[in-house]
Amino acid sequence: MEEKKKVVALLSGGLDSRLAVKMMQNQGFDVTAVAIKTPFCDFDCGRGCGFEIRETADMLGVDLKTVYLGDEYIEMLKNPKHGFGSGMNPCIDCRVMMFKAGKQVMENIGADFIISGEVLGQRPMSQHGPALRTIEKESGLEGKIVRPLSGRLLPATQPEVDGLIKREDLGMIRGRTRKEQMRLAKEFGFENPPNAGGGCLLTDPKFAIRAKDLFNHIETPTTNDIDLLKIGRHFRFDQKTKFIVGRNQDENEMLKALALPGDVLFETKDHVGPISLLRGQDIEHNLKLAAAITLRYSDAPKDQQGIVILEKDNTKTEISVLQISEPEYLQYRI
Numbered sequence: 001m002e003e004k005k006k007v008v009a010l011l012s013g014g015l016d017s018r019l020a021v022k023m024m025q026n027q028g029f030d031v032t033a034v035a036i037k038t039p040f041c042d043f044d045c046g047r048g049c050g051f052e053i054r055e056t057a058d059m060l061g062v063d064l065k066t067v068y069l070g071d072e073y074i075e076m077l078k079n080p081k082h083g084f085g086s087g088m089n090p091c092i093d094c095r096v097m098m099f100k101a102g103k104q105v106m107e108n109i110g111a112d113f114i115i116s117g118e119v120l121g122q123r124p125m126s127q128h129g130p131a132l133r134t135i136e137k138e139s140g141l142e143g144k145i146v147r148p149l150s151g152r153l154l155p156a157t158q159p160e161v162d163g164l165i166k167r168e169d170l171g172m173i174r175g176r177t178r179k180e181q182m183r184l185a186k187e188f189g190f191e192n193p194p195n196a197g198g199g200c201l202l203t204d205p206k207f208a209i210r211a212k213d214l215f216n217h218i219e220t221p222t223t224n225d226i227d228l229l230k231i232g233r234h235f236r237f238d239q240k241t242k243f244i245v246g247r248n249q250d251e252n253e254m255l256k257a258l259a260l261p262g263d264v265l266f267e268t269k270d271h272v273g274p275i276s277l278l279r280g281q282d283i284e285h286n287l288k289l290a291a292a293i294t295l296r297y298s299d300a301p302k303d304q305q306g307i308v309i310l311e312k313d314n315t316k317t318e319i320s321v322l323q324i325s326e327p328e329y330l331q332y333r334i
């Protein structure tokens with residue numbers, strides 16, 4: 001029996017990449033999926049970009065390879081060659097990195113080309129014609145990226161020239177409407193097709209503000225710094241010191257788990273309240289301020305002294321402070 005031709009697919013949890021995979025399977029290809037994880041998309045945020053990736057791969061019956069872009073992604077984010085979208089999303093540079101990772105898998109398994117669920121004109125930054133070409137060129141995949149959903153609207157790719165795929169089997173979907181995708185989902189028997197993905201955390205305006213603050217104050221943030229961005233209320237005390245207050249029990253536990261040597265954790269002694277975390281170079285100078293904000297977010301009565309427990313490197317101390325007023329602490333809020 002003739003061996004099936006191999007193709008690699010960049011798979012997100014979204015509908016478009018599912019459809020792209022199915023279109024290739026229907027043309028007889030053996031599809032291997034590559035899911036890319038970044039510090040800003042951990043596959044379980046529920047926002048769409050990597051949501052339920054394992055379930056999606058199983059549903060499609062494809063092999064799944066996961067690639068994590070960590071430090072190199074953070075390095076790129078300091079100064080992306082093609083800039084940012086409306087948040088802090090460096091979509092073009094990000095897609096280049098993703099396709100490079102896909103190319104590696106493509107070469108490893110001997111696939112002929114790579115596909116993605118990109119739709120011409122769907123996303124303002126990375127899915128217009130020139131951006132798609134830039135991504136191809138910079139990832140070293142010129143002519144080897146097939147976008148099945150919009151393929152007939154794009155220049156012919158190498159697999160088409162080589163006769164591996166027929167142009168008439170590709171789609172002509174353009175823009176943001178999802179009508180045709182929903183029709184295809186029905187045709188392919190996909191149950192409960194996911195909503196349109198919103199992009200990763202970097203597209204979230206509130207998250208982008210925090211992320212910009214971090215990158216403006218730290219030369220190279222760590223993944224721990226980035227994980228902290230995902231939880232709590234954030235405050236910038238000075239160039240080198242920031243403060244985070246948990247908003248619920250889960251975040252309190254996460255703050256404890258993310259605390260590093262040198263960080264200080266705060267908790268009110270006699271009232272129900274948050275855990276907060278102080279990190280930076282001028283900790284001593286900011287202890288009172290941090291304690292006063294922690295007390296402010298607790299159930300302690302207003303305008304009264306309260307005791308806050310400080311924990312640094314497994315050593316606990318106590319401090320008595322007066323709650324800070326709202327206008328005072330809001331000046332530090334990021």
Ligand code: SF4
Pocket residue numbers: 041049089090091092094095126198199200201202203
């Ligand atoms: S939204 Fe943009 S930056 Fe975020 S994962 Fe998608 S392409 Fe990358």
